[in-house]
Amino acid sequence: MASTIRVRATSSGDTTEVQALIQHPMDSGFVKDAKGELIPPHFIQEVTFEHDGKKIFVADWGPAVSKDPYLKFAFKGGKKGDELKISWTDNKGSSDQTTAKIQ
Amino acid sequence: MNNEIDKTRRLILQGAAVVALAGIGVRFGLTQALAAAANDKYPEEAFKQKSGDDAIKSLYGKTAETSDKVKLDAPEIAENGAVVPISVSSSLPDVTSISILVTENPFTLAASYKIPEGTMASVSNRLKMAKTSNVIAIVEAGGKLYSASKEVKVTVGGCGG
Amino acid sequence: MRLVPGSVLGSTFGIVVAALLMGAAHSAPASDTPNPAADAKAFQKFFTDKFPKVKFEDFVNGPYSMDEGLYQQWKEKEEFPPYEFALDMGKELFAKPFKNGKTFADCFPNKGIGIRQNYPTFDEKQGKVVTLELAVNQCLESNGEKPYSYTKDEMAAVTAYMAFTSRGKPFDIKIPNDPRALAAYENGKRYFYTRRGQLNFSCASCHVQSPGEHIRAEVLAPALGILNAMPIYRSEWGGMGTTSRRFTSCNSQVRGVPLKPQDDEYRDLEYYLSYVSNGLPISGPGARP
Numbered sequence: 038m039a040s041t042i043r044v045r046a047t048s049s050g051d052t053t054e055v056q057a058l059i060q061h062p063m064d065s066g067f068v069k070d071a072k073g074e075l076i077p078p079h080f081i082q083e084v085t086f087e088h089d090g091k092k093i094f095v096a097d098w099g100p101a102v103s104k105d106p107y108l109k110f111a112f113k114g115g116k117k118g119d120e121l122k123i124s125w126t127d128n129k130g131s132s133d134q135t136t137a138k139i140q
Numbered sequence: 141m142n143n144e145i146d147k148t149r150r151l152i153l154q155g156a157a158v159v160a161l162a163g164i165g166v167r168f169g170l171t172q173a174l175a176a177a178a179n180d181k182y183p184e185e186a187f188k189q190k191s192g193d194d195a196i197k198s199l200y201g202k203t204a205e206t207s208d209k210v211k212l213d214a215p216e217i218a219e220n221g222a223v224v225p226i227s228v229s230s231s232l233p234d235v236t237s238i239s240i241l242v243t244e245n246p247f248t249l250a251a252s253y254k255i256p257e258g259t260m261a262s263v264s265n266r267l268k269m270a271k272t273s274n275v276i277a278i279v280e281a282g283g284k285l286y287s288a289s290k291e292v293k294v295t296v297g298g299c300g301g
Numbered sequence: 302m303r304l305v306p307g308s309v310l311g312s313t314f315g316i317v318v319a320a321l322l323m324g325a326a327h328s329a330p331a332s333d334t335p336n337p338a339a340d341a342k343a344f345q346k347f348f349t350d351k352f353p354k355v356k357f358e359d360f361v362n363g364p365y366s367m368d369e370g371l372y373q374q375w376k377e378k379e380e381f382p383p384y385e386f387a388l389d390m391g392k393e394l395f396a397k398p399f400k401n402g403k404t405f406a407d408c409f410p411n412k413g414i415g416i417r418q419n420y421p422t423f424d425e426k427q428g429k430v431v432t433l434e435l436a437v438n439q440c441l442e443s444n445g446e447k448p449y450s451y452t453k454d455e456m457a458a459v460t461a462y463m464a465f466t467s468r469g470k471p472f473d474i475k476i477p478n479d480p481r482a483l484a485a486y487e488n489g490k491r492y493f494y495t496r497r498g499q500l501n502f503s504c505a506s507c508h509v510q511s512p513g514e515h516i517r518a519e520v521l522a523p524a525l526g527i528l529n530a531m532p533i534y535r536s537e538w539g540g541m542g543t544t545s546r547r548f549t550s551c552n553s554q555v556r557g558v559p560l561k562p563q564d565d566e567y568r569d570l571e572y573y574l575s576y577v578s579n580g581l582p583i584s585g586p587g588a589r590p
Contacts, residue, residue, distance in 0.1 A: 039393070043385055052260070058381045065268065067246060082182050093259050099187035101242060101250035101268045103223045104539055107381050109264035110253070215374050219590035220536035225377040264377070295518030296537065296590070 042123050044137035046115070053115035053139055055086065055094070057108045059125060065100035080128055081106065087122040088115055115139050187249050192241050192276055195249040196285070199239060204278050204285035207232070212277040212288040218269060221294040227264040228288075232281035235261035239280075244273030269294045335487050337476050337576055344577040348525040352513065360526035361584040367513035368520050375588065384461055384534040384586040387541045391462030394455055399444045405459065408440035417460075417467035417583050421474065421572045423482040430485050430568040433460055434543055438563075451562035452549070457532040457541035457586075464531065464585030472529060472583065474576040489573030492566050493524075498557025504570075507551075519590060526578050528571065530587030537590065544571055 041060040046053055059081065066078030084096040093112045115121075117139055124134035189195035196204060213227040228238050238261065239252040250267045261279065269275075269292060276289045348360060352367070359366040365375040395405050395413065406412035410419075420433035431439070437459055438448035449456040476482050496503045504524065507516060512523035531544045542550070545562035548570065552559035560567055 039389060043381070043389075045381070056381050058383075058385055060386050063268075065246075067270075092254075092256055094256070095254040096265075097182055097187075097252040097254075099247055099249055099251065101245050101247065103266040103268050105383055105386065107264070107266045109227075109380070110259065111262060112259040114258050215370055217370055219371050219374050222539060223378070223383070223536045225374055266378075 040135045041133045042125070042135040044121065044123055044135065046121055046137055046139040048115050048117050048119075048139050051113050052111050053088075053113075053119075054111045055109070055121065057084075057086075057123060059084070059106050059133075061104070061106060061125075061127065063100065063102055063104045063106060067100075078128060081125045082128055084108065084123070084125045086110075088112065088119060093121075183249075183252060186252070187247055189248060190246065192243045192248045192274075195241055195247075196239075196278060199249065199252060200278075200280060200285055202285055204287040206288065207279070207286035208288075210277050210279045210286050210288035212275065212290050214275050214290050214292050217293045217295065220296045221269040221271070222296075223266050224269050224292060224294070225264065225266050226275060227262070228277040228279070229260075229262035230279040230281065230286070232261065232279060232286060234282040235279055236283075237278075237280040238263050239278040240265070240267065241276040241278070242267060242269050242273050243276065245270050335483055337483070337486055340490070341577045341579055345525060345580070347509070348512075348523055352523070357580075358582055360523055360578075361529035361581050363522035363527060363530060363587070363589060364513075364520035367523070371520060371590065378588050382534070382586075382588050383536075384532075384541060384588060387458045387461045387532075387534065388465055388586060390455075391458035391460070391465075394459050395462050399441075399446050401444055403444050405437070405440055408436070408443070413463060414466045415470060417464045417585070418470040418473050419475075421568060421575055423475070423477055423479065423485060423572070425477060425479055425482075428481055429565070430482075430489075430572045432544065432563065432568050432571050433463065434545055435563050435568065452543055452546040453538075453541050456545075457543050460532050460543060461541065461586035464583055467583045468585075469582045472575055472579045472581055474572065474579055476576065485569045486573055486576060488566065489569035489571070492570045493573055498552065498555035500555040500557075502555040504551065522589075524574065524577075526581045526584075528575050529578060529581050530584045530589070532585060533587040533589045535589045541586070 043058045045056045061081050062079055063081065064076045064079040066075065068076050070076050078100050080100045080102065081098050084098070085092060086094040094110050096108060098106070119139045121137045121139065122134065123137065124132060126132040183199050186195050186199040189198050193203070209230055209232045211229045211231075215224065218224040226240060228240060230238070235255050237252060237254050240250045241248045242250050245268070251265055253263050255261055261281075272291065272293045274289050274291050276287055279286045349357060355366045362375070365372050398404050410416055417433060420436065421430045423429075424431045434451055434456055437456065438451075441448050449459070476486055493504045496506070507521050508524035508527060512521045514521055528544060531547065532541055533547070534541050538546075545567065548567050549559035549562060
């Protein structure tokens, strides 16, 4: 299966801008399905970005983050060709990870 | 189930905190103890708070002061409450975390970001909003909390049903 | 025949007016002769006159070309658009061989790349309008594969990819010299302007009379260019939808009973609506509130 994580990391000067989009329902637990039953909460709780063995960004999320969540941030110290490691875990214990090269 | 274990653990923690901090001001002490214990862990308790103040206290164990050095970008009117683009940045030095709260959501804390040294104090994300609400950005810098807020009008709620 | 809803005119007076109108039509026979080229010109002029500040090619961006606040949110979404996953899935499905070893590329001109702007097309062999969605399913079926459901998922993914490879190419819908083609066009036009549903709205009530205005909380999209962005990721849907989905949901929103996806009338409607947007670039897949 294709990765649930899409990453774009571009470096310019000494700053690397990172954008990520993750495929996930992010069910809040407040929405009912067609039968009128509550869809149980199912959402990503933590996303971690690592560069060179060091955490450069950690997102802690509740159920209010939109479906197929998006993130953008920037850090110093990355160069073109460096690898970023991105991983997430959700409240049901599922997880996924990927690596992306800085462009 | 993990959840059950968590619940039990919380109850035990709560009990311990009450015993240890009796007479000091239970609630404040408790949240501070939890905040300290949380450290690198997912701040589960903070995400369950229904008021903005409680969420901030649970997360940081202190209160925030408004600052014009916290920049909060959010639309005046959200095109759809399911996807509201929100960005927070700050010109303050030594920023260590950024959190975003939506005060009218069932649980107010939406997202909390750790900003290690070398990472810029700037983040963009997309959040769900149940209805028209204040959005509060919290920036932790040099051990202190700073905030900015903005009202976002929501005409199509982001919670379906 | 055009209905006049909620008319409080006395019936005698109504009949007189109708007779007068018919008389007028008879005295000017030219206006009764179908003329798609003149239709398209008048249709486009209506919108460019109504919205002099909107650039012609921006009509493909729907409500985002009408409202500054929405435009900013759209810009932000386009930085990493929500249709990205559908696009990837479409690219994969498009390249994946069928059980017989063939692929979608074998069914389409130019291997299916950069051809979105030519659909719908009038197929003289089949004697009917063939939309891109219908062509995708005909391709699947002729290769012994199960057709896709028309409204979302795989169909949205494959058409998203095909639209993506055609971005910027202007709609180039042709009406061949075949009375059946012209009849299909006229039928689509009639469908577009006919009122229906409990709200008694035609497609035109919202998308010609009122684009840029709010209906409850939403900003209505102009009919001009509305199909150029298909398929779309709608936040309201929390996912992708095809032209079929858009048509059926529009009918439901005016509290009418939607037709089956790819019904003759819907295909004719798509034919008409695409034709009058000729010249506007394909912008799909799109993101919409």
